[in-house]
Amino acid sequence: MADLALAGGKPLRSTSYPSWPQAGPEELTALERVLRSGNWSSSYGSEVRTFEESFAKYQHARQGICVNSGEAALILAFKALQIPPGSEVIIPAYTFVASATAVVQVGAIPVFVDVDPDTYCISPRALEEAIRPQTAAIMPVHFAGLPADMAPIMELAQHHGLKVLEDAAQAWGARYGDRAVGAIGDAGGFSFQASKNLTAGEGGIIVTDDAEVATTCRSLADCGRAVTAQRYSHALLGGNHRMTEFQGAILRAQLDRYPGQLELRTRNAAVLTAELKGLPGVVPLELPVDRKHSWHLFVMRVDPREFGGVSKSTLVKALVAEGIPAAVGYSSPPYQQPVFKDGGVAESRHMACPVAEQACQTEAIWVRHPALLGSEEDSLDVARALAKLQAYNHELSTLDQTSTSES
Ligand SMILES: Cc1ncc(COP(=O)(O)O)c(C=O)c1O
Structure with a gap:
């Protein structure tokens, strides 16, 4: 008779863990609210805007800009931070591929460095060894939701004049000291993809304390529109990375919980x-x-x-x-x-x-x-x-x- 379930024995657990994603009557009410309002796009409604404000506050950031994925959040933030094409961005070697492809999408070169054996977050020592004149930015990843060691990272960035973009795709509510992650560096990107702890099926948000970076990200996510100007005035090379009001409404309910x-x-x-x-x-x-x-x-x-x-x-x-x-x-x-x-x-x-x-x-x-x-x-x-x-x-x-x- 086998003992292990894989060999045909009795499994240790006979019941499932809670399913994911979870939704209650709050999500249904939220979805119905948007459905009936007729404002399905964030260009017209206020669900996404309201969520942006709440989430930015939750992450101790001045501004939040919702987009259609975590990867888009990283790409648009890199663009707003003006990472020059051909420059290098140092990132940890233990991460999801999107951390690296976001760097490539803005014409820069990802430079992978090793992680700390105890936390699997970027090793500040390995990071320091990789800095050279071509380096433009550092992207720490708060892997699994465990904040990277931001103090030495920020010190190195300041010393070498580098931008810091936090890949906080997995780190809603995570804190380093008493500061929530995301806007400790110049900006940060979070994901709301279906497996994530805060989800709308897909989606992402950029958080930042820098008003100029925020304005640029908002424009880049909305076809390069000049934010305060007439609807068909396009100042930047942007795209449509807007989140829908349905997603914004679901995220408001998810954030409450x-x-x-x-x-x-x-x-x-x-x-x-x-x-x-x-x-x-x-x-x-x-x-x-x-x-x-x-x-x-x-x-x-x-x-x-x-x-x-x-x-x-x-x-x-x-x-x-x-x-x-x-x-x-x-x-x-x-x-x-x-x-x-x-x-x-x-x-x-x-x-x-x-x-x-x-x-x-x-x-x-x-x-x-x-x-x-x-x-x-x-x-x-x-x-x-x-x-x-x-x-x-x-x-x-x-x-x-x-x-x-x-x-
Ligand atoms: C570390 C990390 N960075 C970036 C992303 C990209 O997020 P999205 O799938 O929402 O584009 C993910 C998503 O899994 C991630 O885990």
Whole structure:
């Protein structure tokens, strides 16, 4: 009789975690309000504007400009920050490809540097080594919702005269010290894509304290319109990156619910982190005491030797079979993706990034945020499932060999 669910045994969990995305009567009311108003575009209604103001305030920023994706937020912010074509932008090697393609879309060259082994956020030391005369900007990524170490990053940026654009795609409500992320640097971009903790299916927002950057972003997102002028006056080379009023209305409802959900995720993540201390070979990413995480992902560094030496993919398949929403995460740093590899479609440069490569290949396991949205007991099941895999690692090794020989 098999013990592990992947081998046909009984799964640890018999019930699902809360589903995502979540919507209540508030979203229905909001959608109906827009539907009946006839103002479906943010050019005419006030839903998006109202959300922009609330979200900017939540992130301690003076201005917020909604757009149609997180990637568009980064691209338009880079344009507004006037990153010169051919210049270099330093970004971490452990991130979603959109961080890098946003750089390419403005004609600049992404330079990948390694991440800190404890947080998987950009290593300030690696960043400093990559700065050269061609460098125009730094883009820290608040990976999983864990804020990058902004103090040394801002110091380096000031010393070398570089712009800082925060990729805060996963970091709604995250804080560095007592400052919310996003507008610590010159600007920041957030995503509202469907998997995100704050979502309208798709969408994004730029936040900034710089009035000129905000005005430029607003114009670029609206076909280059001169904001105060006549409707058919186009001063900048913009496009249509506008968010719809339906999205704005949903986001208003989601934001009302968000602080409570964030506190729940924070409590459950703390309980799970404490529980994992007793499990050999599993170390959650470190959360420095001065930072508030948004818990888009609960990320663990796993030592396969404590799991019978199996591959990360077998480990994740076994966790999923036990009922845990686990994922292998990024399969490689962006510079190893065909779009960038060996000159690829787009030019890039990278420093040695052993930490990011190890995270992708063997070490990093993600647990998606709905696992933190139930009870404490629900969250503790993540640790229980890992302990179960360790207890039956003999069976796990057999499964690994089967899946290797099959692939
Ligand atoms: C780190 C990071 N940057 C940028 C993006 C792009 O956001 P979007 O998918 O909304 O374009 C994402 C989305 O997953 C992301 O995780």
